[in-house]
Amino acid sequence: MIRVSLPRLGRIRTHESTIKLSGRIQTGRARILSATVRYERGRWFVAFQVETAREMSRVSHPDTAVGIDLGVKHLAVLADSSGQTRYEPNPEHLDGVLKLLRFHSRRVSRRQGPDRRTGRKPSRRWEKANRERNKVHHRVANLRADALHKFTTRVRAEYGTVVLEDLNVAGMLRNRRLARRVADAGFGEIRRQLIYKGRRNLCTTIVANRWSPTSKTCSDCGAVKAKLPLHVRVFTCDTCGLVLDRDENAARNLLALAANCTTGTGVAGDQDTPRVSKPREADRKTRRQRPGRGGRAGGASLPHQRQKETGDRRQDTEARHAPR
Known part of the structure; x- marks a missing residue:
């Protein structure tokens, strides 16, 4: 023992x-x-x-790249450089036990629980009901962790280059219609596991820019659509007439970013970098400021612009004090 x-x-x-x-x-x-x-x-x-000490595991296809588009309907859509496309189904572990969780939560709420304000201790029946509810939560968490580890290990054991998208998971969780499904899918955990398992196998991980229009861009001709609502699940190109699944089209565009990073013909983001997008603090500092009036603070301008502004102010002053 x-x-x-x-x-x-x-x-x-x-x-x-x-x-x-x-x-x-x-x-x-x-x-x-x-x-x-x-x-x-x-x-x-x-x-x-x-x-x-850990032995490095060899990748079965070290020269093959794959673009992974994460979603809710399908957990991931994989498009590799060999022309194959695979759909990873979403297990939806939490949705399968929602009815059971509601039952246990009602039992917990109807029994005498702890109260910090009055110092009341929970009853034994409350503790028993809470333990039964926690068992369900632990089972869902263990099933989710097991499925994500198997998926990321399988991807890292097969492909040498993986292209991901820098998703705004915190912003997605603010959407009350998608928050539960996004949290159950574990987008942030998938990205974290793919990055550290890629470093362990000496493989490349490319994180695309958050603002790149991978879903709106045609993977065949490169035309970008102005709008593509989230409920539209089929991508239709107005230029070449390509009709393709929305997630598969995004996965192909992510795969194209891997070729751009390898050949140096484009910028798809930093390699092995958890965050590619510019932080808000830096954005505020580098944001263009409006020119000030009358030399006030906050009006940033170039030297030749300052000379012109000084001359304009002098002319305005002479015009105001000139006799009429």
Whole structure:
């Protein structure tokens, strides 16, 4: 039986097996750097940061690039340079247990829970109902993490170059119609896993600019549409007549950005960079300011413009004080 010694807590028995970790530590192949203890939904977890040697896994197609477009209807659409397109289905783990979660949440709300203002402690029936609800949340979280790890590991073991889009996940979560599905899909977690697993395998990760019109651009002729609402799921080009799925068209455009970065014919974003878009603070500093009137603060102008403004002010002053 394996136990963990934590400061101020003593020796605690672990729920999961740590035989492999203890074996590597005893043989000198691993070293524990730190431990992080956290509390989530009624359970305590301890995570170890371990320093160990890891063999680099070889990619089956190192010269093949793939463009990945993340979505809600399909979790991901993959378009590679060999001409193949694959659709990764969205498991929707949370939608399958919403009815069960509503049932457990009603049971919890109808029982006497804790109150910080009065110092009231929860009843045993409330604690029991809360544990049953937390089990459902833990199961959904574990299923989601397992599916995302399998998907990202499969992609990184096959392709040498992966092109992603810098999605504004925080902005998507403000949409009350899409917030639950976007949070259940885990767009940010997919990007994080693809980036660090690519560095582990010495592969390339390209993050496209957030403002690049990948969905509005025709992947065949390059024409850009003015508007493309979100409810329109089929892309129709007005120039060449291409009719294609919206997500597949975006995945092909992301794949084209990989060729531009490789050949140097375009700029698709920095490689292995979590954030490509310009922050708001820098945007405010570099934003063009309006020229001030009468030399007031905040009117930034060039030297020749300042000379012209000085002359204009002098003429205005002479015209105002001239006798009529």
